[in-house]
Amino acid sequence: xxxxxxxxxxxxxxxxxxxxxxxxxxxxxxxxxxxxxxxxxxxxxxxxxxxxxxxxxxxxxxxxxxxxxxxxxxxxxxxxxxxxxxxxxxxxxxxxxxxxxxxxxxxxxxxxxxxxxxxxxxxxxxxxxxxxxxxxxxxxxxxxxxxxxxxxxxxxxxxxxxxxxxxxxxxxxxxxxxxxxxxxxxxxxxxxxxxxxxxxxxxxxxxxxxxxxxxxxxxxxxxxxxxxxxxxxxxxxxxxxxxxxxxxxxxxxxxxxxxxx
Amino acid sequence: xxxxxxxxxxxxxxxxxxxxxxxxxxxxxxxxxxxxxxxxxxxxxxxxxxxxxxxxxxxxxxxxxxxxxxxxxxxxxxxxxxxxxxxxxxxxxxxxxxxxxxxxxxxxxxxxxxxxxxxxxxxxxxxxxxxxxxxxxxxxxxxxxxxxxxxxxxxxxxxxxxxxxxxxxxxxxxxxxxxxxxxxxxxxxxxxxxxxxxxxxxxxxxxxxxxxxxxxxxxxxxxxxxxxxxxxxxxxxxxxxxxxxxxxxxxxxxxxxxxxx
Numbered sequence: 001x002x003x004x005x006x007x008x009x010x011x012x013x014x015x016x017x018x019x020x021x022x023x024x025x026x027x028x029x030x031x032x033x034x035x036x037x038x039x040x041x042x043x044x045x046x047x048x049x050x051x052x053x054x055x056x057x058x059x060x061x062x063x064x065x066x067x068x069x070x071x072x073x074x075x076x077x078x079x080x081x082x083x084x085x086x087x088x089x090x091x092x093x094x095x096x097x098x099x100x101x102x103x104x105x106x107x108x109x110x111x112x113x114x115x116x117x118x119x120x121x122x123x124x125x126x127x128x129x130x131x132x133x134x135x136x137x138x139x140x141x142x143x144x145x146x147x148x149x150x151x152x153x154x155x156x157x158x159x160x161x162x163x164x165x166x167x168x169x170x171x172x173x174x175x176x177x178x179x180x181x182x183x184x185x186x187x188x189x190x191x192x193x194x195x196x197x198x199x200x201x202x203x204x205x206x207x208x209x210x211x212x213x214x215x216x217x218x219x220x221x222x223x224x225x226x227x228x229x230x231x232x233x234x235x236x237x238x239x240x241x242x243x244x245x246x247x248x249x250x251x252x253x254x255x256x257x258x259x260x261x
Numbered sequence: 262x263x264x265x266x267x268x269x270x271x272x273x274x275x276x277x278x279x280x281x282x283x284x285x286x287x288x289x290x291x292x293x294x295x296x297x298x299x300x301x302x303x304x305x306x307x308x309x310x311x312x313x314x315x316x317x318x319x320x321x322x323x324x325x326x327x328x329x330x331x332x333x334x335x336x337x338x339x340x341x342x343x344x345x346x347x348x349x350x351x352x353x354x355x356x357x358x359x360x361x362x363x364x365x366x367x368x369x370x371x372x373x374x375x376x377x378x379x380x381x382x383x384x385x386x387x388x389x390x391x392x393x394x395x396x397x398x399x400x401x402x403x404x405x406x407x408x409x410x411x412x413x414x415x416x417x418x419x420x421x422x423x424x425x426x427x428x429x430x431x432x433x434x435x436x437x438x439x440x441x442x443x444x445x446x447x448x449x450x451x452x453x454x455x456x457x458x459x460x461x462x463x464x465x466x467x468x469x470x471x472x473x474x475x476x477x478x479x480x481x482x483x484x485x486x487x488x489x490x491x492x493x494x495x496x497x498x499x500x501x502x503x504x505x506x507x508x509x510x511x512x513x514x515x516x517x518x519x520x521x522x
Contacts, residue, residue, distance in 0.1 A: 023471060023473055024473055025296075025313075026309075026310045026312070027442070028297055028300030028301035028303075028304050028310075030475070031297045032297075035293070036292045039287055039289030042289075043288055048287075049287045049288070049289075050287065050317060051287070051314065051315065051317075052286075052314065053312065054296070054312065054313040055312055057471075057473075061312075083453055083476065084457045085453050085457045085460055085474035086460060086474075087464075087471075087474060123457065123458065124457075125453070125455075160476065181288070193386045193387035196345045196346045196347065196385075196386030196387075197386055199346055199347060200347035203347050203348075210348075211347070211348065212284055212285055212290075213346035214285060214291070215344065227288075227290060229288065
């Protein structure tokens with residue numbers, strides 16, 4: 001008469017948020033190209049991206065967002081606002097968010113001196129890029145030298161996609177992931193409204209999985225992809241077996257993965 | 262000895278936020294394609310996009326984000342989560358955010374009945390798409406009939422880009438914009454670190470404008486685009502004249518607009 005204790009191990013969950021900083025994304029001038037890259041890369045190392053925000057180059061807004069996100073998630077990754085011009089206010093804003101002094105990092109000065117070909121080319125503006133919150137750890141920039149930095153659980157990356165992505169690739173070995181979220185996708189040329197009821201019941205039976213339904217229109221045909229996500233491969237496979245049966249019972253043919261483009 | 266009162270008219274500022282709802286964006290499965298479209302379209306009608314967020318399909322998270330954003334901005338546009346499957350929880354979440362009942366809208370039922378070819382094809386799942394918070398106004402969906410809706414200052418759009426964009430195009434005539442943010446872009450094959458000081462001084466002289474600096478690497482050359490944004494064309498043009506002079510003085514040639522790709 002007592003409820004059975006669940007024997008399934010609790011997954012180890014590690015979370016993250018991405019904070020995109022830049023007026024140019026909000027005005028529509030620039031299409032963000034980093035969020036999807038970071039989402040995929042974080043998923044691969046067992047970190048769950050739980051939220052993303054885009055905010056303008058306004059100090060108070062950046063401070064509020066950083067402080068909210070760093071309290072809520074294990075990791076925060078910011079992109080943008082670390083160049084040499086007056087609108088690059090990320091480093092100063094993050095120092096204020098942490099209540100830390102913004103200091104000149106001598107290793108960053110060395111990196112910039114080499115990048116620009118000697119101290120005589122280190123304009124005051126370029127030296128801005130050597131300023132980090134006191135105690136920050138530099139993040140390598142293999143593209144153009146000017147480093148990002150880490151302070152606490154906040155990782156500050158460049159906005160230029162090539163640089164942002166190279167910085168992330170270089171630092172990801174330092175991140176501690178949890179159990180990886182695996183996924184299995186099954187598609188079918190079937191209306192979502194036809195399969196929805198059975199799909200909902202499948203979700204109820206597999207409450208440890210997240211089952212998403214994403215309609216598509218390809219090669220002149222409507223259909224949907226069903227993405228099952230969870231930490232246990234065996235559970236995903238069991239759900240996929242049931243889902244293929246459901247699809248066949250409804251008169252369609254299951255397709256493993258996404259449909260041909 | 263008294264400070265002169267500013268004679269510049271205060272711009273009429275109307276603000277918005279975009280809330281992207283969907284696990285698939287955060288897992289990296291799907292690249293968001295609506296934010297940039299909405300950013301550009303809102304700018305064109307004089308509405309300033311001040312923030313964007315991406316949140317997962319979790320009711321409490323959606324409710325918290327909607328309530329925070331609708332209190333802070335004039336308009337909120339949500340995308341995603343209004344289909345017929347169990348993971349489509351946007352309408353119910355927004356009803357809860359407003360403390361309203363979720364009701365079946367008979368005009369939406371009519372639209373869906375026609376779309377699916379008769380009441381016998383209206384599965385329970387498809388009828389989910391006819392549910393809106395009590396008092397909501399439907400938003401037309403010219404692609405696949407299932408409507409979005411407006412409640413208060415929150416506009417609920419589909420996630421599928423073609424549908425999201427068609428919904429927005431249809432409703433935008435109902436939005437009240439403020440003064441439009443105009444922009445002038447000047448580019449140059451010049452290092453940001455070389456021009457940064459003069460650019461900062463230019464920003465100080467034109468504090469009514471937002472001047473952004475965006476580095477690029479095109480056709481084998483580094484350079485930067487300088488985007489000046491503000492509500493008064495004359496001020497933008499005056500700043501552009503000064504900026505072109507600055508660029509020439511530093512030995513480069515100003516390029517109007519973005520550099521050739």
